[in-house]
Amino acid sequence: MSDGILLFIEQRDGALNRTSLEALVAAQRIAAETSVGVTAVVLGKGISAVASEVAGKKLDAVYAVEDDKLQEYTPDGYVAAMAKVVEQLAPRLVIFSHTYQVRDFAPRLTTAMGKTFVPDCVGFRVEGGEVVFTRQVFQGKINTDVRVAGAPPIFASFQAGAYRADLAEASGSPAEIKAIEIDLSGVTIRTQPEAKFQEAKQAVDLTQAPLIVAVGRGIKEQANIALIQELAGAMGAEIAASRPICDNEWLPMDRQIGSSGQTVTPKLYVAIGISGAIQHVVGMKNSQTIVAINKDPEAPIFDIADYGIVGDLFEIVPALTSEIKKTKAE
Amino acid sequence: MTTERETLETDVLLVGAGPANLACALHLTKLVKAHDDRARSSGAKSLGEINIAVIEKAAEIGAHQLSGAVLDPISLRELIPDFENEGAPFEAPVGDEHVYFLRARGKLPLPVLPPPLRNHGNYVVSINKLVRWMAEKCEAAGVNIFPEFPGAEVLYDGDSVIGVRTGDKGIDKTGKPKSNHEPGVDVTANVTVLGEGVRGSLTKQLVKRLKLDRESDPQVYSVGVKELWEMPDDRFAAGSVIHTMGWPLDSHTFGGSWVYGMRDRIIDIGLAVGLDYHDPRVDPHHEFQLFKTHPLIADLLRGGKMIRYGAKAMPVGGWYTIPRLSADGVMIIGDSAGLLNGERLKGIHTAIKAGMLAAETILEALAASDYSRNTLGAFEKRLKESYVGRELYRARNFHQAFDRGRLAGLVTEGISVMTGGRLPRRLPIVAGHAHMKKLSDGERSTRYDQLKYDETLTFNKLTDVYYSGTQHDEDQPCHLHVLDTNICVDRCVKEYGNPCQNFCPASVYEMLEDAGVLRLQINASNCVHCKTCDIMDPYQIIDWVPPEGGGGPNYRNM
Numbered sequence: 001m002s003d004g005i006l007l008f009i010e011q012r013d014g015a016l017n018r019t020s021l022e023a024l025v026a027a028q029r030i031a032a033e034t035s036v037g038v039t040a041v042v043l044g045k046g047i048s049a050v051a052s053e054v055a056g057k058k059l060d061a062v063y064a065v066e067d068d069k070l071q072e073y074t075p076d077g078y079v080a081a082m083a084k085v086v087e088q089l090a091p092r093l094v095i096f097s098h099t100y101q102v103r104d105f106a107p108r109l110t111t112a113m114g115k116t117f118v119p120d121c122v123g124f125r126v127e128g129g130e131v132v133f134t135r136q137v138f139q140g141k142i143n144t145d146v147r148v149a150g151a152p153p154i155f156a157s158f159q160a161g162a163y164r165a166d167l168a169e170a171s172g173s174p175a176e177i178k179a180i181e182i183d184l185s186g187v188t189i190r191t192q193p194e195a196k197f198q199e200a201k202q203a204v205d206l207t208q209a210p211l212i213v214a215v216g217r218g219i220k221e222q223a224n225i226a227l228i229q230e231l232a233g234a235m236g237a238e239i240a241a242s243r244p245i246c247d248n249e250w251l252p253m254d255r256q257i258g259s260s261g262q263t264v265t266p267k268l269y270v271a272i273g274i275s276g277a278i279q280h281v282v283g284m285k286n287s288q289t290i291v292a293i294n295k296d297p298e299a300p301i302f303d304i305a306d307y308g309i310v311g312d313l314f315e316i317v318p319a320l321t322s323e324i325k326k327t328k329a330e
Numbered sequence: 331m332t333t334e335r336e337t338l339e340t341d342v343l344l345v346g347a348g349p350a351n352l353a354c355a356l357h358l359t360k361l362v363k364a365h366d367d368r369a370r371s372s373g374a375k376s377l378g379e380i381n382i383a384v385i386e387k388a389a390e391i392g393a394h395q396l397s398g399a400v401l402d403p404i405s406l407r408e409l410i411p412d413f414e415n416e417g418a419p420f421e422a423p424v425g426d427e428h429v430y431f432l433r434a435r436g437k438l439p440l441p442v443l444p445p446p447l448r449n450h451g452n453y454v455v456s457i458n459k460l461v462r463w464m465a466e467k468c469e470a471a472g473v474n475i476f477p478e479f480p481g482a483e484v485l486y487d488g489d490s491v492i493g494v495r496t497g498d499k500g501i502d503k504t505g506k507p508k509s510n511h512e513p514g515v516d517v518t519a520n521v522t523v524l525g526e527g528v529r530g531s532l533t534k535q536l537v538k539r540l541k542l543d544r545e546s547d548p549q550v551y552s553v554g555v556k557e558l559w560e561m562p563d564d565r566f567a568a569g570s571v572i573h574t575m576g577w578p579l580d581s582h583t584f585g586g587s588w589v590y591g592m593r594d595r596i597i598d599i600g601l602a603v604g605l606d607y608h609d610p611r612v613d614p615h616h617e618f619q620l621f622k623t624h625p626l627i628a629d630l631l632r633g634g635k636m637i638r639y640g641a642k643a644m645p646v647g648g649w650y651t652i653p654r655l656s657a658d659g660v661m662i663i664g665d666s667a668g669l670l671n672g673e674r675l676k677g678i679h680t681a682i683k684a685g686m687l688a689a690e691t692i693l694e695a696l697a698a699s700d701y702s703r704n705t706l707g708a709f710e711k712r713l714k715e716s717y718v719g720r721e722l723y724r725a726r727n728f729h730q731a732f733d734r735g736r737l738a739g740l741v742t743e744g745i746s747v748m749t750g751g752r753l754p755r756r757l758p759i760v761a762g763h764a765h766m767k768k769l770s771d772g773e774r775s776t777r778y779d780q781l782k783y784d785e786t787l788t789f790n791k792l793t794d795v796y797y798s799g800t801q802h803d804e805d806q807p808c809h810l811h812v813l814d815t816n817i818c819v820d821r822c823v824k825e826y827g828n829p830c831q832n833f834c835p836a837s838v839y840e841m842l843e844d845a846g847v848l849r850l851q852i853n854a855s856n857c858v859h860c861k862t863c864d865i866m867d868p869y870q871i872i873d874w875v876p877p878e879g880g881g882g883p884n885y886r887n888m
Contacts, residue, residue, distance in 0.1 A: 221845055246804070247853070253805055259796070260804050260855055278796040 004060065005031050006091035006153075007040045008082070010099055011050045012073070018208055021165035023097035024057055026124065026158045028169050030093065033126040039063065039089065041180075043081050045071040051177045058169040063089075063180045070184075072193040075105045080187040082109050085180060086153060093131065096157040110155045116148045118156040131156075160207045161265035161286065204238065204254055211237035212266045214257055214284070215245055218273020218294060218313055222250045227317050228272060234324040240264070242280045258283035273313050276301025293317070335495075336515045340383040340474075342692055343519035345481040345494055345532055347386035348395060349457070349678050350664025351525035352464040353409050353685030354692075355382050359471040361693045377696055382473045383517065384465075385496060387480035387859075389880040391465040394527070394859055396556070396642040396888050397457035398588050398600065400424060400449050400571065402676055404717065405683035410467065419459040421592040422569030424449040430626070432577040437626050445747060446673045446725070447573055454569055454590045454598070457678060458888045480876030481532045482514055484522070484660075489540060490702070491660035493518035494532065497876055502805050520701045521692050522660045525685065528643045529861040530666040531875050542654040542662075548761035549668050550647040550729055552585060553862045555618040555835050556600025557794070558592075558638040558888065559631055566591045566630060573675075578620040581736040582765075583607040584646075584729070587621055588675070589630070596887070597634065599627070602675075604732070605643065605866045606762030610829040611775045614641070614862070619788040620781055628787055636789065639797040640885050641835035641860040646672035649726035650756060655713070656691075656706040663688050669718060673725035673743075680718045687712040724750050730757035766868045768825045791837045795856050799884030800836070802855040802877050809877035810838065810852050810863065817869050818850045826868050833866045858883045 007027045010017035027038045037060035042051050044066070051064040065085065069077045082105070086094060096102040098120045110117035122143070123134035133146040133156055148154045206212060213232040219225060225245075232239040239255060246256040257264055258280040269287035274280060276292070276299055284290070285304055292305035293313050302308045309316055342358065344351035359382065366376040388394040401420070403413070410416050427449055430437040465475055482497040493516060500511035524533045528551065537543050570591035579585050584604025592598050601621050603614040621627060645651070645668040652669070655662045663669070663684040670677030691709040695701050713719050727746050732739030742757075783790040789797075802809075812818070822828050823841065828850075830839035836858045840851040859882045864874040 243804075243853075243855075244851075247851075256804070260801065277792045279792065282796075 003090075003092045004037045004039055005093045005095060006086065006089055007038055007059075008094065008096045008102070009040050009042045009050065009054050009062075010097065010101055011042060011044055011047055014044070014046055014049055016050045016053055017097065017099060018165055019097035019099055019160045020054075021057075021168050022160065022163045023095050023158050024054075024168050025163035025165065026121075027095045028058060029163075030095075030124055030126070030131055034129060034131065036092065039091070040175075041065065041082075041085050043067075043070045043078060048177075052174070055174040055177055056170055057175070058171040059175040062175050062177045064177055065180055065182050067182065067184050069187060069189055073101055074189050074191045074193060075108055076187060076189045076191065077184065078105045079109045079112060080184055081182055083113055084182045084184075086113070088180065088182075090153070092152045092154070094153050094155045096155070098157040098159050102157050106155060106157060115153060115155055116150045118146050118148065118154065120159050121146075121156050122159050122162045161263065206238055206240055206255070206257070206262045206264050209238035209264070210267045211235055212240050212257075212264060212268070212284075212287075213237045213270045213272065214240040214242065214274060215251075215272050216242040216274030216280070217244045218275075219245070219250075222248070224314070225250050227314070227321075231270075231317055231321045231324070234321050234328070237268075237270070242274050242277075271301050271305070272317060274301055275299045276304065335513050338383070338515050338517045340381045340493075340517060340519045341696065342380065342382045342521045342523065343493060343517050344382070344384045344523045344525060346524070346526035346530070346664075346666070347384050347388075347391050347461065347465060347475055347477070348525055348527055348664055348681065349461060349464065350666075350681035350685040351384055351523060352461060352468050353405070353682040354523055354525065354663065354689045355384055355468050355473040355685075356464065356471055357409055357686040357689035358382060358692055359468075359473060361689055362696070365693060365697065380696060383519075384468070384473060384475045385479040385481060385494070385517065386475065386477045387497075387876045387879055388882055389478055390884070391475060391477055392458040392461040393884050393886070394882050395457045395461045396554070396640045396885050397678060398554070398556075398590060398598070398675065399455050399457050399678055400590065400676065401453045401455045401460070402674075402679040403451075403453060405679045405686065409682060409686055416467070417463065419456070419463050421454040421456060421590075422567075424452045424454060424571050425567060425569035427571045428573070430572065430574045432574045432624055432626070434577050435625070437574075437624075447675070449571055454571070454592060455678075456592065456598075456887050458885050460678070478879035479515070480879050481526065482876065484532050484536050484539075485516060485518065490658035491522050491536070493522060497879055499878055501807055501878070503807060505807055508805070520659070521695060521706065523688055523692075524660065524662045524666050525664040525681070526666045528645055528665040529864055529874070530662075533662055533666040534864075536657070536660065536662070537653050540657050542657065544654075546653045547647065547650045547759050549645050549651045550759060550762045551605040551643045551862075551865050552602045552646050552672075553605055553614050553641060553643045553833070553835065553860060554600050554602045555614050555641045556598065556639070556888070557636050557797070559597040559599060559634040560637050561595040561597055561631075561634040564595050566597050568593050574626075577624065578617050579603065580607075580609065582609070583612060583617075584732045584736070584739070589627070596637075597631065599631070602644070604646070604729075604762065605833070605862065606733070606765045608765055608767045609775075609777070610766050610769060610826040610868070611777055611832055613778065613832040615791050615794065615835040616778050616781055616832075619783070620778070622787055623781075631787060636797060638799075638885070638888055639789075639794040640883055640888050641798075641858055641862070643861045643865055644677065645670050646729045647759060648672055648729060649722045650730070650759070652722075655710050656703055658702045658706075661688050661691070661706055661709055669722065671721055671725055673728040673747075674721070680722070683716060683718045684713060687716060687718075726751050727757045730759045733757065733759055763866050763868050763870065766826060766829065766866075769827050791835070792856075795836045795858070798836070798858045799886070800856060800858050800882060801884070802857070802881035804855055806878045806881075808852055808854045809875050810854055810857065811873040811875060812850065812852065813871040813873065815850050817871060819848045822869065823848065830863055830867060830872070833862050835860060835862065839863070855881075
């Protein structure tokens with residue numbers, strides 16, 4: 001695969017991290033524009049299911065690296081294994097999704113290999129056969145182009161939501177799953193993973209939600225949140241909020257969207273009683289379809305909404321909920 | 331429950347990485363080296379390695395630095411004589427200079443440039459760039475700089491200062507430790523230097539405890555609100571300087587504007603508003619937005635793009651408001667000490683000089699192993715006898731002259747400048763918040779009726795706050811301590827109309843009605859660390875303490 005693209009697939013306890021499929025889309029598109037192939041690699045122990053799932057996508061091959069030392073994620077284990085995989089396969093480009101795990105080990109890996117890492121990219125383009133990465137700076141206000149001058153392989157990670165996982169190209173016949181011999185016997189794992197930390201409350205990852213109903217200060221009182229919950233329930237959507245709602249603890253803090261919360265790009269984002277201050281908008285402006293409900297026709301949320309309803313949310317939301325329920329029942 | 335804390339021992343601890351402390355640290359490394367070179371040749375005892383540490387609350391050095399600024403290079407020339415070749419990041423030497431008195435529609439150029447505003451030989455600078463460069467020099471000289479470490483409290487042995495405890499990290503809203511909890515560190519030092527900037531939170535504690543302000547007048551402040559604009563062409567050359575007085579500020583509101591040309595077609599524009607105005611509805615952010623709609627300014631900015639926003643208070647009381655600046659184990663310098671010259675609108679050069687004079691005093695203390703006020707007190711004498719002391723003394727009645735309004739101020743100030751500050755008497759001054767007038771019933775303000783936010787020339791406060799780049803972890807205790815929120819709903823709403831909503835340039839304070847009950851909402855994560863609330867609250871019940879280290883604005887290139 002020399003000169004091709006190597007894609008890192010992240011898994012935990014045998015379950016695929018969905019953002020790896022977004023990185024897959026990035027890898028497939030770069031491959032198409034530079035006329036090379038994509039190979040995926042999965043590290044772990046007991047990962048055949050993940051490897052098979054990924055093999056359904058359009059890929060040259062999937063390498064599964066099974067080793068006791070990779071049973072649990074550790075930076076030492078992953079850095080050593082990935083370094084050996086990259087040395088053996090000699091790709092031109094190594095692609096990751098920008099997850100917490102990747103943030104942890106990719107800088108060590110690339111520093112150890114003396115290579116360049118372009119983290120948290122949101123896009124790319126190809127100029128004269130060379131891949132130019134796009135990264136956001138100043139809280140997403142400015143895009144910068146990054147060209148890497150050093151020798152390949154180049155390492156890059158893509159931000160969650162930069163590409164849509166559902167656009168990954170599938171393949172008629174599954175890609176071959178190959179084992180790869182990696183000797184980790186000389187590797188010392190210096191960290192001892194403890195039992196996995198679980199937040200007392202189930203933390204939600206809104207970045208993965210296809211439908212989001214978000215509520216803002218227009219809801220007036222905590223008791224009224226139930227209206228929104230009912231709508232979200234009818235739609236099968238996740239509920240989210242602007243800062244004041246979470247600040248009042250009407251909804252937990254992990255439901256906050258915006259510059260001090262999560263950044264999301266769902267298929268549909270319904271903003272209810274949210275004025276659209278820039279701090280909120282930066283967290284949801286890249287949603288595919290935005291619907292805004294607000295009584296103030298001058299509210300800036302309407303500047304970015306695809307559909308806007310000017311009116312009283314206390315009339316509109318219950319009507320919407322009952323219509324959706326009716327449609328779904330049919 | 332006792333918390334296990336780490337202790338870090340240093341010789342000299344400087345709180346706040348601004349121009350004063352960085353000048354102090356850099357100068358001290360040079361003085362120690364020169365001392366030891368002399369000691370080696372004469373066989374005297376050398377000091378050996380002196381451990382100098384600077385702690386800073388910002389995530390990055392310079393991120394909380396905001397100033398105009400025009401720099402008088404006098405003290406930087408002493409600190410780094412060859413600063414041009416050492417890469418000093420100046421914007422440009424001051425070129426064209428104008429001062430206007432604005433009226434709502436027109437402008438009157440002042441026939442003569444007032445002497446304190448003459449800037450020939452000075453430089454337009456970004457204090458953020460200047461401080462980042464100074465920090466590089468310090469680190470190269472062996473100074474340890476620790477960003478993301480705010481000073482939470484002063485550590486004492488009796489009344490002697492022995493260091494500073496830094497703020498805890500990883501505490502949630504309710505005060506419970508989170509998974510990333512790290513207790514603050516006790517940084518001990520023979521000498522602690524507080525150069526925390528304006529209205530320093532440790533300085534406030536120290537001055538109160540040791541009554542260092544017994545003989546000084548109360549400090550008075552202004553707040554500066556500014557934006558950076560990126561222009562499509564070079565219509566306003568780097569180094570160009572405009573100052574204005576008058577509109578939109580009323581005659582009981584002290585202040586004025588600046589417009590400075592920076593490199594790369596950036597315009598630095600701002601308005602300083604005296605925090606001793608009378609009308610509780612004065613909103614410095616709104617005044618600044620109004621100011622930009624004046625034809626002179628609107629024409630200048632047309633076609634440009636606002637790229638940064640920020641605000642910061644500054645001490646303008648001058649000579650008579652400077653508290654005692656040394657005690658056992660501690661010194662106060664820079665804006666924390668109130669060394670800004672309000673008449674010249676400049677404080678960076680005095681901060682740098684004060685840092686150098688503090689370093690000279692610290693060297694004596696290190697050589698004598700005596701860190702008491704007996705030795706450290708020499709700093710105040712040095713300061714008084716230096717050009718900093720002389721220029722502050724000359725301007726000693728400047729802000730005081732305006733205490734009774736603009737007209738009286740201009741006349742008195744004119745006499746003062748002509749006579750080198752020799753007015754018949756020391757003019758009295760009171761703390762700025764005491765000037766705020768109570769509202770009479772049913773009074774409606776038309777002050778900002780004509781102000782519309784087009785989000786091109788004028789921006790609403792929340793949008794501007796976004797451009798300050800301010801960020802705080804939401805899940806931490808509120809760092810704005812309102813000691814009695816009943817006052818907000820029982821008294822303040824009637825007496826002053828909750829002016830916190832107006833004077834805060836970052837929409838931190840809001841009065842909200844929940845189910846018919848009025849309450850104070852504090853949006854602490856919007857805070858840009860300007861300190862205006864701590865200063866201007868009419869009941870003096872807001873206490874600003876540093877949030878978790880790393881939180882706050884990002885004033886890159888400001």
